[in-house]
Amino acid sequence: MTQASHRAPFVTFILLSFARPRNLQRIVDTLLKADSCRRVIVSNNQPKIDIRDFLKSADDRVEIIQQDVAWGPVNRYHIARNCPGDFFVSIDDDVFLTPAQIDRLVGELVTDPSRPHGVWGQLLRVDPDKINLFSGVHRINREVDVLNCVYAFTKAQVRRCFELLDLLRLKDLREIGPGDDIFISMSGDQAPFCHDVGPIDLCPSHDQDHVARFC
Numbered sequence: 001m002t003q004a005s006h007r008a009p010f011v012t013f014i015l016l017s018f019a020r021p022r023n024l025q026r027i028v029d030t031l032l033k034a035d036s037c038r039r040v041i042v043s044n045n046q047p048k049i050d051i052r053d054f055l056k057s058a059d060d061r062v063e064i065i066q067q068d069v070a071w072g073p074v075n076r077y078h079i080a081r082n083c084p085g086d087f088f089v090s091i092d093d094d095v096f097l098t099p100a101q102i103d104r105l106v107g108e109l110v111t112d113p114s115r116p117h118g119v120w121g122q123l124l125r126v127d128p129d130k131i132n133l134f135s136g137v138h139r140i141n142r143e144v145d146v147l148n149c150v151y152a153f154t155k156a157q158v159r160r161c162f163e164l165l166d167l168l169r170l171k172d173l174r175e176i177g178p179g180d181d182i183f184i185s186m187s188g189d190q191a192p193f194c195h196d197v198g199p200i201d202l203c204p205s206h207d208q209d210h211v212a213r214f215c
Contacts, residue, residue, distance in 0.1 A: 036106040045071035074180035094203035115188030118147035160187035
C-alpha cells in the first residue's frame with residue numbers, strides 16, 4: 001500500500017448490480033487498485049441473479065450483498081446510511097473509470113465536502129411554458145443541477161437525502177424508481193459539481209432499452 005493511500009480518508013465504494021452482472025468484476029478490480037479504496041460493497045439488486053456467479057475476489061475489502069427483493073438504485077443510500085465513515089462513492093455498473101480518475105474524484109470530495117461530486121450530469125432550464133433538460137454534460141468542470149452515473153458524497157448528504165424523502169412521505173424507498181440521482185444532487189449546501197477527469201469509458205448498453213434504468 002502506498003504512502004498516498006495511508007493519508008487518504010476512509011472511503012466506502014458502493015456498487016449496485018441489476019442487469020449487467022458481468023461488468024462488476026472489471027469495476028471491482030479497478031477500485032481495488034485505487035489508493036483511496038478502503039471498502040467495496042457490491043449489492044446485487046436483482047435476486048433472480050446470483051452475483052457470486054460473476055464476481056470473485058479474495059480481497060477482504062470486498063463485501064457482497066445478495067438482496068432478497070429487487071431494489072432500484074436508491075438502495076445505494078440505504079446502504080451508505082448504515083455504513084461507518086463519512087465519504088462514499090457509488091459508480092453505476094455501466095461506467096468504467098480508471099484508478100487515477102477514481103482517486104481524483106475522491107480528492108475533489110474531500111477538498112469540498114459541501115456538495116456531491118461526479119463526472120456526468122444534467123442541466124435544467126425553466127422557461128415560462130416548459131422545463132428544458134440538457135443531459136450528457138461531461139468533460140467539463142462546472143456546477144450541474146443533477147448528477148448521473150457516478151456519485152461522490154458524504155454521510156451528511158445521505159442523511160439529507162432521507163430528510164427529503166420524508167418530506168415527500170415516501171415510506172417505501174423503491175417508490176422513487178430511477179430518480180435517486182435527483183435526491184443526492186439536492187442534498188448539499190451547494191449545487192453538485194461535475195469534474196473533467198478525462199475520457200470516460202462506458203458500457204455499450206449504457207443507453208440500451210430494457211437494460212438502462214433511465215430508459
